[in-house]
Amino acid sequence: MTVAVGLFVATAFGAAACGDTGGESTGGGGGDGKFNRPITLVVPFTPGSGSDQAARLVSPVLEKGLGVQFPVINVPGATGNTGMTKLLQSRPSETIASVPADTFATVTAGTSTFKLEDIKPICRISLAPSFIWINTKGKYKSWDDLSQAAKAKPDTVTVATVGQGGIDDIMLGALAQKGFKFRTVPFAENSERKGALLSNDVDALYEQSGDVKENIDGGQFIPVLMFGSEKQKGLKGDYTLSSDVGVTEVIDQYRGLYANAKMPDNEVDAVAEACAAVEDDPKYTEFQERTLEQEGGFMPRSEFEAYVEESLGKMEKLGKQYGVYE
Amino acid sequence: MDIVVDMFNAVIDGGISFWILLVGGVFIGLLVGVLPGLTFVMGVLLILPFTYSMGAGQALVMMIAVYVAGTYGGALTAILLNIPGEPNDVPLTRDGHTMARRGRAAEALGWAALAALFGGIAGWLLLVFFSQPFASVALSFGSAEYFAIVLLGLTSVLALSGSSTMKALISLFAGMLLATVGLDDIYGAVRYDFGTTILRDGINYLAILVGVYALTEALTRFAERFAGKAPQQPAEIKTTIPGLSAIRSRLGSLTRGMATGVFVSAGPGAGSTVGSFVAYGVEKQFGKHKDELGKGSPSGIIAPQSASTASVSGALIHLLVLGIPGSGASAVLLGVFQLNNINPGPLIFEQQEELIATIFAGLIISIFVMFIMGILAAKPMIRMLNVPEVYVAAFVVLFAYVGAFALRQSISDVWIMTAFGVLGFFMLRGGYPLAPLVLGAILGPLAERYFTTTMIRNANDWTVFFTRPLSAVLLTITVAVFALLAYRAIRDSRRARAVTDSQIAGSRT
Numbered sequence: 001m002t003v004a005v006g007l008f009v010a011t012a013f014g015a016a017a018c019g020d021t022g023g024e025s026t027g028g029g030g031g032d033g034k035f036n037r038p039i040t041l042v043v044p045f046t047p048g049s050g051s052d053q054a055a056r057l058v059s060p061v062l063e064k065g066l067g068v069q070f071p072v073i074n075v076p077g078a079t080g081n082t083g084m085t086k087l088l089q090s091r092p093s094e095t096i097a098s099v100p101a102d103t104f105a106t107v108t109a110g111t112s113t114f115k116l117e118d119i120k121p122i123c124r125i126s127l128a129p130s131f132i133w134i135n136t137k138g139k140y141k142s143w144d145d146l147s148q149a150a151k152a153k154p155d156t157v158t159v160a161t162v163g164q165g166g167i168d169d170i171m172l173g174a175l176a177q178k179g180f181k182f183r184t185v186p187f188a189e190n191s192e193r194k195g196a197l198l199s200n201d202v203d204a205l206y207e208q209s210g211d212v213k214e215n216i217d218g219g220q221f222i223p224v225l226m227f228g229s230e231k232q233k234g235l236k237g238d239y240t241l242s243s244d245v246g247v248t249e250v251i252d253q254y255r256g257l258y259a260n261a262k263m264p265d266n267e268v269d270a271v272a273e274a275c276a277a278v279e280d281d282p283k284y285t286e287f288q289e290r291t292l293e294q295e296g297g298f299m300p301r302s303e304f305e306a307y308v309e310e311s312l313g314k315m316e317k318l319g320k321q322y323g324v325y326e
Numbered sequence: 327m328d329i330v331v332d333m334f335n336a337v338i339d340g341g342i343s344f345w346i347l348l349v350g351g352v353f354i355g356l357l358v359g360v361l362p363g364l365t366f367v368m369g370v371l372l373i374l375p376f377t378y379s380m381g382a383g384q385a386l387v388m389m390i391a392v393y394v395a396g397t398y399g400g401a402l403t404a405i406l407l408n409i410p411g412e413p414n415d416v417p418l419t420r421d422g423h424t425m426a427r428r429g430r431a432a433e434a435l436g437w438a439a440l441a442a443l444f445g446g447i448a449g450w451l452l453l454v455f456f457s458q459p460f461a462s463v464a465l466s467f468g469s470a471e472y473f474a475i476v477l478l479g480l481t482s483v484l485a486l487s488g489s490s491t492m493k494a495l496i497s498l499f500a501g502m503l504l505a506t507v508g509l510d511d512i513y514g515a516v517r518y519d520f521g522t523t524i525l526r527d528g529i530n531y532l533a534i535l536v537g538v539y540a541l542t543e544a545l546t547r548f549a550e551r552f553a554g555k556a557p558q559q560p561a562e563i564k565t566t567i568p569g570l571s572a573i574r575s576r577l578g579s580l581t582r583g584m585a586t587g588v589f590v591s592a593g594p595g596a597g598s599t600v601g602s603f604v605a606y607g608v609e610k611q612f613g614k615h616k617d618e619l620g621k622g623s624p625s626g627i628i629a630p631q632s633a634s635t636a637s638v639s640g641a642l643i644h645l646l647v648l649g650i651p652g653s654g655a656s657a658v659l660l661g662v663f664q665l666n667n668i669n670p671g672p673l674i675f676e677q678q679e680e681l682i683a684t685i686f687a688g689l690i691i692s693i694f695v696m697f698i699m700g701i702l703a704a705k706p707m708i709r710m711l712n713v714p715e716v717y718v719a720a721f722v723v724l725f726a727y728v729g730a731f732a733l734r735q736s737i738s739d740v741w742i743m744t745a746f747g748v749l750g751f752f753m754l755r756g757g758y759p760l761a762p763l764v765l766g767a768i769l770g771p772l773a774e775r776y777f778t779t780t781m782i783r784n785a786n787d788w789t790v791f792f793t794r795p796l797s798a799v800l801l802t803i804t805v806a807v808f809a810l811l812a813y814r815a816i817r818d819s820r821r822a823r824a825v826t827d828s829q830i831a832g833s834r835t
Contacts, residue, residue: 040735047371047658053665056374074371075734081509082527086736111514113526158783165514185783188511188775191650191657192469198648201468202783213664214649218671290667 034270038069040090041257042097044083046076049190050211050291054255055098057284058125058275065274079106079163081113088118092262096122096271100255101311102166108315109165109325120268121308122257123275124299126288128208129232129252130171131239132159132225133215135197143224143240146204147180154181158202160193161186165324167251168206170315171227173322174247197221208253209235210291228252234292251314254297256304272301329454332683337691340383340684347384348688351391352695356703358392359399359411361725364732365532366396366412367654374658382666383681387688389662390642393655394446394689395696397598397634401438402700402707405627406431409539409722413531414598414634416764417606419539420486421619421626428622431708436566437624438631439700440573441580445632446693448584449591449639453646454686460640461647464592469783470791473776474800475590479600479769481804482607484811485619486761491815494762497753501766502773504529511771512778524738531767532733533743538760540726541747544719546754552715566704568624578614579625580632587633591640597653598634599768605633611807635693642689646670646682 041059045051052074059070075083080103087097106112132146140146140157150157159182161168172182185202187193190211197205198220205212205221209232215221222237227250229243242250257275259268278284279298288297299307319325337344351373358369369392377385400411405422418438425434452460480498487494507518508528519526573580583605590601609629610619619626641653649671651657663670668678675682710718730743750760784790792798 042735046654047367047374047661049657053661056661073735075736077508077528077530077734079509079511079514082734082736085523085527085738086734089737106509106514109514111509111516113509113523155785163512163514183782183785185779186512187779191644192779195644195648195650196469198650199465199468214669214671217669218649218673220649220671286667287665290664 035066035068037094038071040095041070041072042083042086042095043072043074044076044080044097044099044103047074051098051100051255054126057287058098058278061277061281061284062271062274065277066270079103081106084114087260088114092260093267096257096259098255099258101253102162104312105166105315108312108319116312118261119258120261120263121301121304122259122268122272123301124254124256124304124307125278125297126255127252127294127297128210129226129228129294130206130208131223133197133205133207133212133221134224135200136219136222138200138203140203146224150180150182155183158183158185159204159206160196160202161206163188167315169324170251170318170322172206173324174318177322178246210293213291232292233295249318251311251318276300329683329686332679333687336680336684336687343384344387347388348391348692349695351388352395352692352699355392355395356399356699359396360403361411361729364729366393368732369396370655370658377662382662382668383684385662386659386685389659390685390688391692394635394638394692397638398442398696398700401631402435402703405434405438406707406710407718407722408543410535413535413768414602416761417602417630418627420761421623424622431711432566432704434627435704436568437627439697440568441583441628441631442635442700443693443697444580445584445587445635449588449636450690450693452588453639453642457643457647460643464644466796467592469776469779470794470797471800473773473780474797474804476600476769476773476776478800478804478807479603480773481808481811482603483762483765484815485607485610486759486765487815490757491819493758497758498762498766501763502770505531505767505770512775524741527738529742530733530739533730533739534746534767535764536726536729537743537746538750538763540722541743542750542754542760544722545747545751547715547719566701576624576628579609579628582608582612583629583632584636587636588640591637597641598637601633601637602630603765605629607807611810646674647672
């Protein structure tokens, strides 16, 4: 037993030696908006995900602008919350995160590990409308088919979504109020959601076009409804707009860069300034075109802070209105 | 046969760089596989930035080499040190390490290499010649079928139970319970966090794996003052490759392992870990050498290892034919396709013939290079057994901490790993097996996720598990396997107890 206790103490010291660089030290930032140490770019989702791909293209743009490295690390788990914990526990001047709107849905749902005041929005790097997709070899062939079935037999037509209480649920709640009540079936992984529609395990899928690009090109999926009032440039197909069925207030998916709230403002400004270059970066714009993201996805810090607050307010309001949040 | 000609052309066109990238990829795969905590998904990801300037073919050849070799590299440490480098290596520790402790390390490593080779070839043949029909079969799987497969994997707990079935089940349920900690993926509910951030982020099963194997092993051996093991002398090692007659006698294990790996990989996300556990359970149930399993049988290495490597191709079929990444590593490969403006899916075989030929050629050559490097590495690796264990333990502890931190760059995982290292130490002292704990932590969340999804999908109608034909068949097999394994496990533990009692009685007289 003495040996075991001794070993426990030794391993505890080992763990302490591995300790994170947490604390409030500014570290990489020189306090004048210039950086002299690498800044970790946290991606709170798995390697290969849309967030991961975008971050790996934004990283070299930031490196060029600020003259320091931006190594990307994946910290997946808990719908992005594990990554946010990593951001908040690291040195404020040495870490930023690339986060999608889905993670913020956990704030409005009350299950997040962070609060909005814990972070500072830096810039928005992408914007994408959401769609309902069907399998070309499935039971339903159009929005008319699908919506009529949902109307005739409420809660029987199934739609694969990202998880209960998310943006998907809110927007499908909006459709329910218009008489189209779908049964949402949550799948944690993007591959599982797509697989469920491919195998006709569900009738439809809620997703952004970039996440199903392979399936669009392969003729497997077609869009039947887009949440918005203007058709998406570059996406072919005879799909209905949600505004035409009475759903005008929508929540788009967006991805932004965020810093710890303790990062000095001049440093956040410096990163935000460097972030502006993504708009003209050929590799990044090519990625956006390929993944059918909306034009004008970039938003500077001056507008983004208000945008995030407004977006969260909208999630909360609509979530309550459609019975997703209590 | 056009595809074979195309593959030759791809290799010739690839030139020396093809070989450098491939051999380098295999080496990296073996390395990350060996190091506990560093997974092959991390290995694939680590080289991703270096592939930005390469063409799609070169990048994919290197990454596939890392992926395939990564499923085998961990077998080396699982066998030699009882430390699985990857989750799919956990079943190998039972028989592999027992063989190593009995001075049969070389033989065990040879079987692992051979199983990886055969599993890889079987998967490759499936990928090249039957990917379209396989994809069609895969599409008949829904969440109900995935649940049934995972349940089958969970029954392997009885194959891993050792002397006490009850203690194995307690260990399994503890693992399943621990995996529920944190934010749930489906409902977004926070469970068992006790108000702490460290628990709200969840307990990563890799932290459990590294803790209960790497750290626990070091602690246990330290507590024993590193006494009692008989290291094998390298001079005694003649060959590490099993002979033809030996292979013939284990052909059943090999075939079952490969078939299980291929079948299980039909479900996206199932991957090599589920395949490895299911294969071990199937071997314990149906194998010719089932009674030897757990006591240092080559079949306990062959079945899980061949299943692990065969599953790589299943994941690649999902990616190439359906556009769905079937595993963590293939999700990174999807990123490489997209960065090169290529969309995997049903049309890729027509639109990207050259690239497909390069991938096929890269995969099969990687499998052979992995086998050769594995065999060459065996002898120097076995020399590790001659290094005083105290030094090896020091490195194991070091890598355990580095690996735990590398999981999510989080100090929380380091603490969790430490806690499980200590827990594992006391579990072993109490006679509780560790493999079921890891099994529960890995498969528990998958079982919960597929069960919940199926129930939501079907308006809480549980009969769907029995009305879907494939699910019903899989569940029937699961129940049969569970019943038989339970019967055997109870019978064996009673026999063991009877022997002990008679020995005690004998010693008294």
